[in-house]
Every structure is written in C-alpha cells, then in structure tokens.
Amino acid sequence: MKPLYILTALALLYSGQTILAQSPKAKQLVGQMTLEQKVELVVGMGMRLPGPTAASDKKDTAKHATPGFQLPPSLPQDASIPEKVPGAAGRTHAIPSLGLPSLTLSDGPAGVRINPILPDHPNQTYYATAWPVGTLLASSWDTSLVQSVGKAFGREIQQYGIDVILGPAMNIQRNPLGGRNFEYYSEDPLVSGHIAAAMVRGVQQNGVGTSIKHFVANNQETNRNSVNTIVSERALREIYLKGFEIAVKEAQPWTVMSSYNLINGTYTSESHDLLTDILRNEWGFKGLVMTDWFGGKDAVAQMKAGNDLLMPGTILQYNAILTAVKNGTLSEDVINRNAARVVDLIFESPTYKKIPYTDKPDLKANAQISRKAATEGMVLLQNNNNALPLTIKNNKQIALFGNTSYDIIAGGTGSGDVNKAYTISLDKGLLNAGYSIDKNLIEAYTTYIAEEKAKQPKPRFFFELVPRVKEMNLEEPLLQTEAQNAAAAIITIGRNAGEGADRKVENDFTLSTEEKSMIQKVCEAFHAQNKKVIVVLNIGGVIETDSWRSWPDAILLAWQPGLEAGNAIADVVSGKVNPSGKLAVTFPIRYEDEPSAKNFPGKELEPNEHKGFSLFGVPAEVIYEEGIYVGYRYFTTFHVNTAYPFGYGLSYTQFNMKPLQLSANVMKQNIVVKVTVTNTGKVAGKEVVQLYVSAPHSKIGKPAEELKAFAKTPLLQPGQSTTISFALTPADLASFVTDQAAWIADAGNYTIKVGNSSANILQTATFQLPQQVITEKVKNLMVPQQPIHELQPAD
Numbered sequence: 195m196k197p198l199y200i201l202t203a204l205a206l207l208y209s210g211q212t213i214l215a216q217s218p219k220a221k222q223l224v225g226q227m228t229l230e231q232k233v234e235l236v237v238g239m240g241m242r243l244p245g246p247t248a249a250s251d252k253k254d255t256a257k258h259a260t261p262g263f264q265l266p267p268s269l270p271q272d273a274s275i276p277e278k279v280p281g282a283a284g285r286t287h288a289i290p291s292l293g294l295p296s297l298t299l300s301d302g303p304a305g306v307r308i309n310p311i312l313p314d315h316p317n318q319t320y321y322a323t324a325w326p327v328g329t330l331l332a333s334s335w336d337t338s339l340v341q342s343v344g345k346a347f348g349r350e351i352q353q354y355g356i357d358v359i360l361g362p363a364m365n366i367q368r369n370p371l372g373g374r375n376f377e378y379y380s381e382d383p384l385v386s387g388h389i390a391a392a393m394v395r396g397v398q399q400n401g402v403g404t405s406i407k408h409f410v411a412n413n414q415e416t417n418r419n420s421v422n423t424i425v426s427e428r429a430l431r432e433i434y435l436k437g438f439e440i441a442v443k444e445a446q447p448w449t450v451m452s453s454y455n456l457i458n459g460t461y462t463s464e465s466h467d468l469l470t471d472i473l474r475n476e477w478g479f480k481g482l483v484m485t486d487w488f489g490g491k492d493a494v495a496q497m498k499a500g501n502d503l504l505m506p507g508t509i510l511q512y513n514a515i516l517t518a519v520k521n522g523t524l525s526e527d528v529i530n531r532n533a534a535r536v537v538d539l540i541f542e543s544p545t546y547k548k549i550p551y552t553d554k555p556d557l558k559a560n561a562q563i564s565r566k567a568a569t570e571g572m573v574l575l576q577n578n579n580n581a582l583p584l585t586i587k588n589n590k591q592i593a594l595f596g597n598t599s600y601d602i603i604a605g606g607t608g609s610g611d612v613n614k615a616y617t618i619s620l621d622k623g624l625l626n627a628g629y630s631i632d633k634n635l636i637e638a639y640t641t642y643i644a645e646e647k648a649k650q651p652k653p654r655f656f657f658e659l660v661p662r663v664k665e666m667n668l669e670e671p672l673l674q675t676e677a678q679n680a681a682a683a684i685i686t687i688g689r690n691a692g693e694g695a696d697r698k699v700e701n702d703f704t705l706s707t708e709e710k711s712m713i714q715k716v717c718e719a720f721h722a723q724n725k726k727v728i729v730v731l732n733i734g735g736v737i738e739t740d741s742w743r744s745w746p747d748a749i750l751l752a753w754q755p756g757l758e759a760g761n762a763i764a765d766v767v768s769g770k771v772n773p774s775g776k777l778a779v780t781f782p783i784r785y786e787d788e789p790s791a792k793n794f795p796g797k798e799l800e801p802n803e804h805k806g807f808s809l810f811g812v813p814a815e816v817i818y819e820e821g822i823y824v825g826y827r828y829f830t831t832f833h834v835n836t837a838y839p840f841g842y843g844l845s846y847t848q849f850n851m852k853p854l855q856l857s858a859n860v861m862k863q864n865i866v867v868k869v870t871v872t873n874t875g876k877v878a879g880k881e882v883v884q885l886y887v888s889a890p891h892s893k894i895g896k897p898a899e900e901l902k903a904f905a906k907t908p909l910l911q912p913g914q915s916t917t918i919s920f921a922l923t924p925a926d927l928a929s930f931v932t933d934q935a936a937w938i939a940d941a942g943n944y945t946i947k948v949g950n951s952s953a954n955i956l957q958t959a960t961f962q963l964p965q966q967v968i969t970e971k972v973k974n975l976m977v978p979q980q981p982i983h984e985l986q987p988a989d
C-alpha cells in the first residue's frame with residue numbers, strides 16, 4: 195500500500211536495473227566452465243579482518259588477525275591477490291579466461307566501510323560519508339528523502355569502485371536491547387519495507403547493487419550464529435518477512451543476505467523454504483542470495499537451499515561442494531544455477547562494465563545531504579512552553595553538559611561503522627550556528643574525557659565496545675555559576691552499541707545514577723533561575739525516559755545522526771529546521787513492559803565458556819511468544835501505556851487533518867482514502883499522516899490497529915494545506931491464516947484511523963468488506979517443530 199502520489203513519483207523516478215534470473219548469456223558462460231571454476235564462483239575469496247591489514251600488505255593474514263581469533267583460510271592463491279578496494283568486506287572470484295572480473299562487496303548500511311588510509315598512497319585518503327543511522331532515516335517517514343540519501347550514497351559507492359553495498363539492514367526491532375537496532379529501521383514491517391525499498395532504489399540508480407539483510411529474524415546479537423528462533427509461521431510472515439517482501443517487490447535489490455540464525459531448527463542460509471519457496475517462488479526475487487560472513491554450517495545444504503554465494507568464502511566450503519558434486523550427493527545442476535546467478539550479478543556490475551571511478555566522491559556535497567537527512571529524522575519528544583527553538587538574547591551563553599556533547603556519536607559500531615574524516619560535536623555545531631558556549635565547561639569536559647579515555651582498556655576484539663566514560667560529578671558552586679551566567683542548558687545523553695553484543699537494561703536502557711543526577715541537578719539549578727534545560731538524546735536504540743522526562747523543558751531525540759551530527763542538532767535547536775521526525779519504534783515506560791522482555795535473548799542450551807566474539811557461539815534458542823504482538827501492535831491491543839508511542843513526534847507548529855473522505859463505504863477492488871492536512875500554527879513544517887486500520891473481530895485474533903499506509907507532507911507554510919490520497923486493497927487488510935496457508939481479509943466492518951501517532955488518532959471512518967477475500971494462497975513453510983504458546987488478546 196502506497197500513497198497514490200508517491201506511486202506516480204516512483205514510476206517516474208525509478209530507473210534502477212533489475213537482474214535477469216539466470217540469463218541465457220550467463221547459462222551459456224557457465225556451460226563453458228570447469229566444475230572447479232563454477233565452485234570458485236559460488237565461494238568468495240576469503241577475508242582479512244578489519245584493522246592492521248591493508249591493501250598493499252601481502253603478508254600472512256593470520257599474523258594480523260585479532261588475538262585468539264582464527265579465520266578459516268581462503269583458497270591458497272587468494273591471499274596474494276591485491277584487493278581492488280582495500281578494507282572492503284569481501285570479493286568474488288574472477289575467471290579472467292572467461293572475461294569475468296572479481297566483484298567487491300563492502301559494508302555497510304550507514305556508509306561505505308573501507309580503509310581510509312593506505313600506506314602506499316600517502317597523498318590520498320579514502321574517507322566516507324557517515325549517513326544518519328537506519329533508525330533515524332526511518333523516523334523521517336519520508337521515502338523520497340531516503341531515496342535521495344540512497345542516490346548520493348550509491349554515487350559514493352560507485353566512485354569508490356564497489357559493486358555491491360552490504361545494506362540496507364532491515365530486521366525488525368523486536369526488543370530495545372538489540373545491539374544492531376541502530377542499523378535497522380523500525381518495529382513495524384510496513385515502515386521498514388518502504389524505507390528499505392526507497393534506499394535500494396536510490397543506491398541502485400547508480401548502477402551498483404544492494405544487499406538487503408539479514409534475511410531473516412536476526413533480531414539479536416547474543417549467540418547470533420547459533421540461536422534457533424522459534425516463531426510461528428503467522429508472526430514470521432506478517433512481521434519478520436513482510437518488510438523484506440515489500441522491499442523485494444518494490445525495488446528488486448540485486449542481492450539478499452541470509453542471516454546467521456536458525457529458524458524453527460534450520461539455518462536461514464540452509465532453508466529452501468525461505469530462500470527458494472518464499473523469496474523466489476512467492477515473491478519473484480530475481481537476484482542473488484549471499485550468506486552473512488561465515489554464516490551457516492553446511493555448504494552443500496546452502497547450495498541446495500538457493501544460497502548462491504558463500505561469503506566471505508573458505509577453502510573448507512570449496513572442498514565440501516566440490517566433493518559433494520563429485521560423489522553425487524549434490525547435483526551439478528544446483529551449482530550451474532547458483533553460478534549463473536553469480537555470473538548475472540557480475541554482468542550487471544560496474545566492474546564488469548568497466549565504469550570508471552575516481553576514488554574522489556563529492557564528500558562535501560554528501561555531508562550536506564547527510565546533515566539535511568539527519569534533521570528530518572530527529573524526533574521532538576517534549577517541548578514544554580516552547581522551550582525550543584532556542585533563541586538566546588544579548589549574546590548570552592549556553593551551558594553544555596554531558597560527555598556526549600563534546601564526544602558525539604555519529605553511528606554505531608561493528609560492520610555498521612564508517613571510517614569518516616570527522617564528526618561535528620555538539621559544541622562545534624552550536625558555535626557554527628552562532629551560539630556562544632561556556633568555555634569553562636568546554637575546557638572541563640574535554641580534559642576530563644581525555645583523561646578518562648586514556649585509562650580505558652583497549653578492546654580485546656574488533657567488535658568489543660569501549661565502555662562509556664562516566665558522567666563527572668557536577669559540584670554545586672559550578673552549577674550555581676553556570677545557572678546564573680548562562681541563558682539555558684543543554685545536556686546530551688549518549689549511547690552506543692553494535693554488532694556482536696546486545697545492550698543491557700541497567701545503565702544502558704536505563705540511565706546511570708550519574709546521568710540522572712546530572713539531569714536533576716542541572717534542572718534544579720537552571721529552573722531556580724527561570725532558565726530552560728534541553729536534553730538531547732544521541733542514542734541508537736530505545737532508552738528509559740519515564741523516570742526523568744518531566745524534569746527538563748524539552749527533549750530532542752537526535753538518534754545517531756552521522757558525521758554532521760552537531761550541525762544537524764543545532765539546525766533543529768535553532769529552529770532553522772522544524773522537527774518532523776516520528777518514532778518508528780515505541781518507547782516503553784519500563785523494559786518489562788516490552789512484549790518480548792521475558793524472551794530476550796532466549797536461553798543457552800549449553801554453558802557458554804567463550805564470552806568474547808566467536809564464530810559459532812553455543813546452541814541457544816529464543817521463542818517468540820509474543821507472536822505478531824510486536825511494538826505498537828502489543829501496546830495498543832493490550833492497553834499498556836507507553837512513554838512515547840509509535841508514530842509520535844512534536845513539531846514547532848500544529849496541524850489538523852480534515853476532512854477524511856473515503857471513495858466508497860463498501861470495498862470492491864479498492865478504497866481511496868483522502869485526507870487534507872493543514873498547518874494551523876505559526877511556522878512552516880511537515881507532518882506525517884499515518885493510516886491505521888482496525889479489523890473486524892476474527893477467529894485468529896487481530897491487533898487493535900495496524901499501520902497500513904503513511905506519507906509525509908511537503909513543507910507547509912502557516913495556513914497552507916495539502917491533500918494526501920492512499921489506496922487500500924483487500925490484500926492490505928489480509929492476515930495470514932496458518933491452517934489455511936492463506937492470506938485472508940475477513941468480511942466485516944473496518945475502521946480507518948488517521949492521525950499523527952498510533953495513540954493520537956484525529957479522524958476515523960468505516961467501510962465494509964462484504965465478503966471474505968482470500969488474497970493469496972501459499973504453502974505452509976518454515977513450520978515450527980513444537981507448539982508455541984503465543985500471546986492472544988482476550989476475546
């Protein structure tokens with residue numbers, strides 16, 4: 195379901211190519227290959243760990259690997275072949291005799307991740323734009339904005355000589371503690387799917403590929419390589435697969451990356467149900483599937499499942515596949531099919547087409563696009579008495595508190611991190627915007643942070659997160675002086691996380707004692723002087739806000755906004771940009787209120803001796819007992835209060851949404867919903883129209899409401915209106931009925947609810963679906979091997 199005007203715009207804009215599945219040309223070329231060449235094609239060239247190794251370095255990889263961590267070897271000849279793009283995550287084998295070059299695949303969702311400095315190129319750097327993280331982009335609810343980011347990002351990918359970017363990442367944010375939530379978009383599949391599709395279209399417009407990941411239900415980092423996700427087929431299809439389905443059907447990504455985890459007993463990369471029956475046969479995917487790095491266990495099963503390319507590729511996989519074909523346990527037809535898909539990807543690639551690249555993307559222009567996008571996804575959570583925008587008279591200063599103000603976080607860690615040339619801190623951003631900042635505080639904080647960082651232990655492995663520097667104790671005399679001299683206070687609270695570990699409740703989801711005491715003391719001192727306090731949240735995932743949110747005057751959720759962080763925050767603080775972001779994920783009151791809290795991250799089935807990074811982890815399982823009741827589907831159905839609901843976000847202006855009109859009150863082919871949005875306030879702004887639907891009572895249980903469409907208005911001047919149209923079809927109303935293996939829209943009365951958050955519905959209207967409609971009949975697939983006692987709403 196899409197807004198009509200977006201549909202038209204998409205048709206005009208979309209010029210991205212799609213890949214032909216096993217084209218005759220590819221099949222013919224595969225027909226000329228030896229078995230060994232075909233197997234080389236379906237197994238990547240191995241990898242070097244990020245860190246000390248570099249392009250020109252032809253030394254033994256093992257010498258440079260992280261201590262205690264051994265990489266499985268690649269084919270013997272591969273290590274000596276220089277990389278085209280040093281620091282890229284992986285490459286495919288070339289077959290020069292057949293004119294097939296090696297492809298370069300690089301991380302990741304928030305920007306090109308390559309080595310920025312190469313010893314043998316002393317006069318050049320290879321820094322990349324750190325775009326705002328996925329969660330922020332989704333909070334813009336603006337598909338054309340995301341497509342424009344994708345377009346600039348794709349150009350940068352192309353300019354660095356890369357063929358496929360390993361993103362966007364689009365797993366559902368099932369639980370606030372998910373370590374990689376920052377890379378992902380939303381708790382809702384519709385938002386995730388449309389935002390991902392926009393990103394894919396934008397990137398692929400440049401003739402380079404994407405890899406939507408991690409397919410699928412990779413919703414935690416704890417034991418990510420070994421966890422068996424036990425989930426019902428309905429929840430899988432309606433929540434976890436849905437976003438991928440939207441992205442595949444809308445934007446045809448060149449590739450899909452299977453995930454590490456198992457689902458209902460089978461590794462995703464070994465699941466024929468997932469990679470062939472669902473992805474290709476049901477959805478019509480025409481591209482290539484690659485594994486996540488070292489994902490899955492059985493190379494032969496992966497080949498059979500339709501996992502065309504094993505990345506980064508090891509000699510063990512190569513040998514296993516070759517042996518299986520030779521001894522007849524793996525049909526050569528399977529390898530022909532998978533190899534042809536790799537060849538088709540190669541044919542499509544810029545490397546094959548010899549598209550020139552400069553290694554000099556326009557980083558300045560991209561930084562401005564990144565900054566603009568960052569401002570569009572920031573969410574104004576609170577703004578008592580119009581504390582923001584902050585106008586400061588008589589050249590007075592802002593007192594800037596919190597370590598993160600001076601040490602801002604552009605994005606998360608792990609493969610979603612980006613080697614950027616700089617990150618603008620908040621003090622710099624505010625200064626650039628013309629504010630004055632108290633110099634004593636700058637001095638005190640920068641000295642303190644430097645001293646504390648010097649004491650920190652070095653990370654023991656690539657993914658290990660350096661502990662956060664504790665907030666310093668703010669002494670009363672200092673606070674009194676600041677409150678007397680400064681015009682207002684801004685406090686930044688920061689959080690980081692990333693690949694390899696999930697977050698914790700204590701001191702991560704919740705604020706630390708020092709953080710709370712800082713907010714409390716600053717608020718007391720400044721409020722005593724009748725001065726405002728603003729809290730900026732520089733976080734990648736959801737935190738607890740309920741216990742302290744009534745203290746400050748305003749709270750701006752800045753997420754992790756990329757390399758222009760401080761400038762982008764200052765744009766919103768100053769009112770240069772009116773915030774229009776909305777939450778794409780619920781902020782609960784307490785962690786325990788989350789429907790998945792008692793089933794996250796599941797349980798280990800054997801004791802875990804190895805607490806560091808490990809390739810395989812210990813056998814573990816997690817049961818998705820909340821079923822489809824993820825995020826707002828749970829909070830609205832089970833009447834659980836939230837701190838900030840899904841879809842929520844304030845503006846410096848106000849809007850109304852009326853009238854709401856339906857094209858009919860009985861649905862035949864479709865119903866067109868029209869709503870007019872008017873800016874009733876005093877400054878220009880944008881609003882997000884959210885269309886939820888409440889379905890009639892059904893024997894399978896339905897959420898109280900589900901998002902079925904959304905659109906962001908253009909910038910509306912005070913008094914200006916715009917009318918937005920959405921077309922709904924029976925397929926948009928359908929739920930998955932497992933015992934009929936079908937998507938079914940029940941007959942009955944439906945309520946359309948239009949508003950600017952899941953909890954702030956401004957208009958409603960009803961229509962009837964006279965008869966049940968089976969919108970799609972499929973096969974039961976990925977069926978759980980055990981009954982799941984799923985949460986059900988009371989009748």
Ligand code: BGC
Nearest residue numbers: 283301302360407486487609
């Ligand atoms: C991550 C992927 C990433 C790959 C290559 C894996 O560890 O899960 O998201 O694309 O590494 O760096």
